Each structure stands twice: as structure tokens, then as C-alpha cells.
Amino acid sequence: MSLEPHQIDIIGYCAAFLTTIAFLPQAIWSWRTRDLSGISLGMYSLFTAGVGLWLVYGLIIEKWPLILANAMTFALALSILMLKLRHTATEHKK
Amino acid sequence: MSLEPHQIDIIGYCAAFLTTIAFLPQAIWSWRTRDLSGISLGMYSLFTAGVGLWLVYGLIIEKWPLILANAMTFALALSILMLKLRHTATEHKK
Known part of the structure; x- marks a missing residue:
């Protein structure tokens, strides 16, 4: 295809x-309600690691759409993962 | 960084x-149970369209990791979206 780089x-x-945008509502919901019971720690860890690797990949091949999308999703996913880990730790103490 | 292309x-x-892998369990769950009540039609449409565009982007810049990941996720997401649309149509008839 003869498309210009831009x-x-x-x-x-x-x-x-x-x-x-499609990922944002779940992130905001998790953050607001702190209800992380519906989130699987294992699957969410894989997802966060995957998004982190997409970010690394984007940085290496120097493609800004990949870098920006994954930097934002990675930051959100990581913050939710931290909430989930804290939540899991509290549950274990009970 | 001095990494080889491979x-x-x-x-x-x-x-x-x-x-x-992180997306698979949700897809399998939706497909098996046909319970799509927890899935937002609007958000899921945006997500599916986004994954489709990532696939197009991957094809244009000829990056196989992007192409394979998004082809697979797009197929799964689209099949779930179809189930959701059929489910929504049935609800409206009631």
C-alpha cells in the first residue's frame, strides 16, 4: 500500500x-470501588507483564502509537495490580 | 540498543x-456460558474496532508479532461481540 508514514x-x-478508551472504564471502576474480587490475580499479572513487553517492543522498534498506548495501559494495569495485591494480602491476614 | 531483528x-x-493468553479465559467463559450480561456492548465494540485497527497497523508496518496477536484477539473478540449482539436482540424481543 502506498501510504505516507504519517x-x-x-x-x-x-x-x-x-x-x-475501552480499557479505561474497568480501570476507573476498580480504582473507585476498590472491589477487585472479579479480577483474577494470575490473568491480570500476565496481562500487565504482556502490556509491559509491548511497551518495550514499541520502544525498540520506535513506533509511537505502540509506545503511547502501552505506556498508558501499563500504568493503569500496574496500579490495579498493586491494589489487587494489597487486597489479597489483607484477605490472607483475616 | 544493539539487538538482532530476531x-x-x-x-x-x-x-x-x-x-x-490473558484474554483467552474471558473469551472461553463468555463462549461457554453465553452469559454476556457483564459485558458492555459499547466498550466491547470500541475494543474490537481497536484490535481490528491494530491488526491493520501491524499489516502495514509488517510486524508479525502485532499481526498474529491482533488477528487472534480480533477473531475472539468479534465472535463474542456477535454473541452479545444476538443476546441483545433477543432481550429486545421479550
Whole structure:
């Protein structure tokens, strides 16, 4: 396809915008309610690690849509994972 | 960084593996139980569209980790979206 580099970037940024926006409500919900019972620690750890690796991959191949999308999702996912870990630790103490 | 192209791909494939594996249980659960009440049609549509665009982006920049991860997630997400749409249509008929 004969697309200009900036046109290719626009497609990437649209993808980044959509998947980040779709992830936001769950992040905000988890953060607000602190109800993390519906979140699987194992699966969420895999997801967070995966997003972190996508960020590393994006940095190496120097593709800004990948970098921005995954930096934002990684920060949100990591903060929820921390809440979940604290929550799990509290449950164990009971 | 002085990484070989195949080493960069390995990082991408690890990222692809992790985020796809993390998405699978939810897909299998939705598919098996047909219980889609916990899934937001709006957010899921955005997510599916976003993954589809990541796939297009991956195809254009010819990065196989992006292509494989998003092709798989797109197929799964789209099938769940179809179930959800059918489910919503049935609800409206009642």
C-alpha cells in the first residue's frame, strides 16, 4: 500500500485511542470501588507483564502509537495490580 | 540498543503470547456460558474496532508479532461481540 508514514501513524493512533478508551472504564471502576474480587490475580499479572513487553517492543522498534498506548495501559494495569495485591494480602491476614 | 531483528521479534512474540493468553479465559467463559450480561456492548465494540485497527497497523508496518496477536484477539473478540449482539436482540424481543 502506498501510504505516507504519517497516515500509517494515524491508523496506529486510532487503534491506540480505541483500545485505551475501552480499557479505561474497568480501570476507573476498580480504582473507585476498590472491589477487585472479579479480577483474577494470575490473568491480570500476565496481562500487565504482556502490556509491559509491548511497551518495550514499541520502544525498540520506535513506533509511537505502540509506545503511547502501552505506556498508558501499563500504568493503569500496574496500579490495579498493586491494589489487587494489597487486597489479597489483607484477605490472607483475616 | 544493539539487538538482532530476531531478538526484537522474540520480545514482540512474548508480549503477544502474554496478552493473548490473558484474554483467552474471558473469551472461553463468555463462549461457554453465553452469559454476556457483564459485558458492555459499547466498550466491547470500541475494543474490537481497536484490535481490528491494530491488526491493520501491524499489516502495514509488517510486524508479525502485532499481526498474529491482533488477528487472534480480533477473531475472539468479534465472535463474542456477535454473541452479545444476538443476546441483545433477543432481550429486545421479550
